Every structure is written in structure tokens, then in C-alpha cells.
Amino acid sequence: MKYSIKLAFGMxxxxxxxxxxxxxxxxxxxxxxxxxxxxxxxxxxxxxVAAANVDLEIKIFGSKSxxxxxxxxxxxxxxxxxxxxxxxxxxxGQQPAFNLTLMPGLVKNHDHAARLNNSDFMAALEAKMAxxxxxxxVHGYLAGGFVGKDKCxxxxxxxxxxxxxxxxxxxxxMLVGAGASIASMASSEIYNAMQTGxxxxxxxxxxxFVSYRIYEQVKCYTPASDIALWFMYQPxxxxxxxxxxxxxxxxxxxxxGAEKAEAYYLVEAKKQDAASVDVFRKAGVEIAEMTPxxxxxxxxxxxxxxxxxxxADVPDGQALLDMAMAVE
Numbered sequence: 092m093k094y095s096i097k098l099a100f101g102m103x104x105x106x107x108x109x110x111x112x113x114x115x116x117x118x119x120x121x122x123x124x125x126x127x128x129x130x131x132x133x134x135x136x137x138x139x140v141a142a143a144n145v146d147l148e149i150k151i152f153g154s155k156s157x158x159x160x161x162x163x164x165x166x167x168x169x170x171x172x173x174x175x176x177x178x179x180x181x182x183x184g185q186q187p188a189f190n191l192t193l194m195p196g197l198v199k200n201h202d203h204a205a206r207l208n209n210s211d212f213m214a215a216l217e218a219k220m221a222x223x224x225x226x227x228x229v230h231g232y233l234a235g236g237f238v239g240k241d242k243c244x245x246x247x248x249x250x251x252x253x254x255x256x257x258x259x260x261x262x263x264x265m266l267v268g269a270g271a272s273i274a275s276m277a278s279s280e281i282y283n284a285m286q287t288g289x290x291x292x293x294x295x296x297x298x299x300f301v302s303y304r305i306y307e308q309v310k311c312y313t314p315a316s317d318i319a320l321w322f323m324y325q326p327x328x329x330x331x332x333x334x335x336x337x338x339x340x341x342x343x344x345x346x347x348g349a350e351k352a353e354a355y356y357l358v359e360a361k362k363q364d365a366a367s368v369d370v371f372r373k374a375g376v377e378i379a380e381m382t383p384x385x386x387x388x389x390x391x392x393x394x395x396x397x398x399x400x401x402x403a404d405v406p407d408g409q410a411l412l413d414m415a416m417a418v419e
Contacts, residue, residue: 114146114147114148115146115147115148115337115341116148116149116150117147117148117149117150117173117174117333118150118152118157118172118173118174119133119137119149119150119151119152119173119174119175119176119327120152120153120156120157120158120163120172120174120175121133121151121152121153121155121163121175121176121177122153122154122155122159122160122277122278122279123153123154123176123279123298123299123302124153124154124302124303125153125154126302127298127299127302128233128298128356128359128360128363129176129231129233129298129325130151130153130176131355131359132176132229132231132327132352132355132356133149133151133153133174133176133327133352134151135348135351135352135355136149136228136229136327136345136348136349136351136352137149137150137151137348138348139344139347139348139351139352140341140344140345140348143340143343143344143347143348145338145340145341145343145344146341147337147341147344147345149174154279155277155279157172158172158175159277160181160277160278160279161181161277163175163177163181164177164181164182164185164223164225164328165185167225167328167329167330168185168223168224168225168330169224170224170330170332170333172330173329173330173333174228174327174328174329174330175327175328176229176325176326176327176328177325177326177327177328178193178258178259178323178324178325179192179193179216179324179325179326179328180192180193180258180259180260180261180323180324181259183259183260185223186219186220186222186223187401187404187405187408188215188216188219188405188407188408188411189216189219190259190260190261190401190405191216191261191401191405191408191411191412191415192216192323192324193258193259193261193262193321193322193323193324194261194393194397194398194401194415195261195262195265195320195321195389195390195393195397196320196386196389196390196393197322197415197416198232198234198319198322199319200234200317200319201232201234201357201360201361203418203419204232204322204324204360205230205232205357206418206419207232207415207418208230208231208232209230210414210415210417210418211414211417212411212414212415212417212418213230215410215411215414216411220328220331221331224330224331224332225328225329225330225331226328226329226330226331226334227326227327227328227329228326228327228328228329228345228346228349228352229326229327229349229352229353229356230324230326230353230356231324231325231326231327231353231356231357231360232322232323232324232325232360233296233297233298233322233323233325233360233363234296234297234315234319234321234322234360234363234364235258235294235295235296235297235299235300235315235319235321235322235323236294236297236300236312236313236314236315236319236320236321236381237292237293237294237312237313237321238292238293238294238300238305238309238311238312238313239253239291239292239309239310239311239313240285240290240291240292240308240309240310241291241310242310242311243310243311243313243377243379244292244294244311244313244379245313245379245380245381245382245385246381246384246385246388246389247269247270247388247389247392248269248270250266250269250270250271250292251269251270251271252270252271252272253271253272253291253292254271254272254273254274254289254290254291254292255271255272255273255274255290255291255292255293255294256273256274256275256276256281256284256290256292256293256294256295257273257293257294258278258294258295258296258321258323259323260397260400261393261397261398261400261401262294262321262397263275264393264396264397264400265389265392265393265396265397267396268392268393268395268396268397269389269392271292274289274290278295278296278299278303279299279303281293281295281299281303281305282303282304282305282307282308285305285308285309286308293305294321295321296321296323296325296363297314297315297363297364297366297367298363298367300312300367300371301363301366301367301370306370306371306374306376307374309376310376310377311376311377311378311379312367312368312371312376312377312378312379313378313379313380313381314364314367314368314371314378315364316364316380316381318380318381318382318383318385318386319364320381320386320389320390327349327352329345398412
């Protein structure tokens with residue numbers, strides 16, 4: 092009898108172990124803290140997949156614990172990483188067309204960003220991702236602004252002579268055109284660079300400004316409001332071959348989770364800007380506003396620097412830009 096019980100327990104243990112062994116694990120990497128909206132987007136997909144009970148588990152590696160922020164696209168495209176929440180312009184070196192997802196003044200507001208996500212423009216970018224064995228699971232744009240360590244940044248003349256950080260080549264080119272010097276780094280490195288005097292000014296997303304506590308290091312914040320110069324496409328991407336290797340139930344669970352996460356992303360992206368203002372104001376940071384005249388001055392510089400360089404570097408750049416500009 093004792094032998095039979097032991098045998099039964101042993102068989103049950105083997106069954107459980109076999110079930111666990113059969114579950115597919117996906118590794119998802121990103122650079123942000125677990126309080127950041129982009130982590131929450133990843134978490135929604137992971138939780139929905141877990142609840143679907145389809146022998147699929149998504150393990151999230153946040154806070155750049157698995158790969159460095161700018162070094163996630165290549166491992167993803169090579170199948171060394173399964174998923175990532177990733178600012179697509181970081182991969183502009185591999186696909187120069189991706190730099191158009193962080194072009195000054197191209198996106199007007201969050202609803203306009205959502206329309207871009209469902210446009211021919213985005214379909215063209217997704218075709219380029221497919222060439223790299225990458226696909227989009229969750230679309231999302233985030234807005235952002237400027238911070239100044241010693242003064243407010245609203246118009247181009249405010250950055251003359253300042254050591255400045257910008258996300259993406261297009262903003263760097265515009266800032267250089269305005270008279271700034273550039274220090275390239277991931278948004279996760281802004282805090283230390285401000286603290287050690289490497290940076291005088293920076294721009295990034297409203298969410299990153301808060302999650303990285305940049306308010307502790309600056310005097311003035313120019314947030315995204317009705318006028319937002321800075322919008323950056325930051326989707327949740329997946330290795331295409333990995334997705335196609337999953338069974339139909341697993342794929343359906345991923346897509347259902349992605350749909351829920353994308354709706355959340357849009358709502359939260361809108362909230363991030365206003366919430367960031369509250370956080371900075373409570374920290375005693377001065378809040379500045381960009382005027383329509385300031386915006387126009389920035390975009391005029393961008394058209395002579397960022398836009399011109401993009402069109403020179405990307406063979407089908409004009410067609411892509413036209414597709415983006417056609418989205419009202």
C-alpha cells in the first residue's frame with residue numbers, strides 16, 4: 092500500500108514536471124523600472140497570457156537587467172531575445188527609416204499618434220521590421236519635453252552652448268542646429284549625468300522623466316501639453332519566427348493580451364504628461380510652457396537639419412515622410 096502511494100505521488104510529480112517542462116517561456120527585456128507605464132504594458136500581456144492557460148509564460152527582465160537599452164533590437168532580430176518594449180528609433184542604425192518615429196513636430200498629439208499606428212506609414216515600417224524577423228505586438232507613442240539643470244528650455248536659443256541629451260538622431264541634429272552640444276546616452280543614464288555635471292539639459296518622455304526621478308536634478312521642466320514637439324514610438328516587439336512557432340492558442344492569447352495592453356497604453360500615455368507636471372511641481376521644479384511661436388522655431392530648424400538629413404540618408408525616405416504627413 093505504501094509502495095502504491097509512493098508510486099502514485101511519483102507519477103503525479105512526473106506529470107507536473109512534464110507539464111512545466113512543456114510550457115514555453117518567452118523572455119521580455121526592457122530598460123525601465125517596474126513603475127513605468129512601459130513595464131505595465133509588458134505586464135498586461137504577460138498576465139493575460141498566463142490567465143489564458145496555454146502553456147506559455149512571459150518572463151520580464153526590466154531595468155536593463157538582460158540587455159543594454161540600445162542593444163535589444165539585434166538580439167531580438169536574431170532570436171536571442173523573444174520580446175522587448177523598445178524605442179524603435181534606437182534601431183535607426185540598422186534601419187534608417189526607423190528614425191522617422193522620432194522626428195520633431197511630426198506627431199501632433201496622442202490621438203494623432205494612434206491614427207499613425209493604424210496607417211499605411213506604420214504598415215511600411217512593419218514591413219521593414221519583418222525583414223529583420225521582427226513584428227509589432229503593441230503599438231504606442233509617448234510624448235515628452237525638456238528639462239534644464241539651471242534654466243528653462245522652451246525655444247531654440249535656450250540650448251545654445253548647453254551639453255544636451257536627446258533621444259534619437261533627429262532630435263540631436265535639430266539641437267546641434269540650434270547651437271547645443273550633444274551627449275548621447277539612454278534615458279536611464281540622464282540622472283547620473285545631470286548629477287555629475289555632464290548634462291545641462293535633456294529631453295525624453297514624460298514617463299521617463301518621472302520613473303528616473305529627473306525632478307531631483309533640475310531647475311525647470313517644459314512638459315508636453317497642447318503643444319508637444321517630442322513624440323517617440325515605443326512599441327512592444329516580438330521575434331516574428333518565435334511568434335510563428337507558437338501554436339494557435341498561444342498566438343491568440345498573445346494577440347488578445349496585446350490588444351488590451353495597447354488600449355491601456357494610449358489612455359496612460361495621455362495621463363503621463365499631466366501626471367509628470369504634478370510630480371515636478373511638487374518637487375519644487377519650475378514649470379515652463381512652449382508657445383506656438385517656440386514650436387514653429389524648433390520645427391523650422393528641424394526641417395533644415397533632421398528632415399533634410401533623413402531624406403538624404405533613406406532612399407525611400409520621401410515616400411515614408413509623405414505617408415506620415417498624409418495622416419491627419
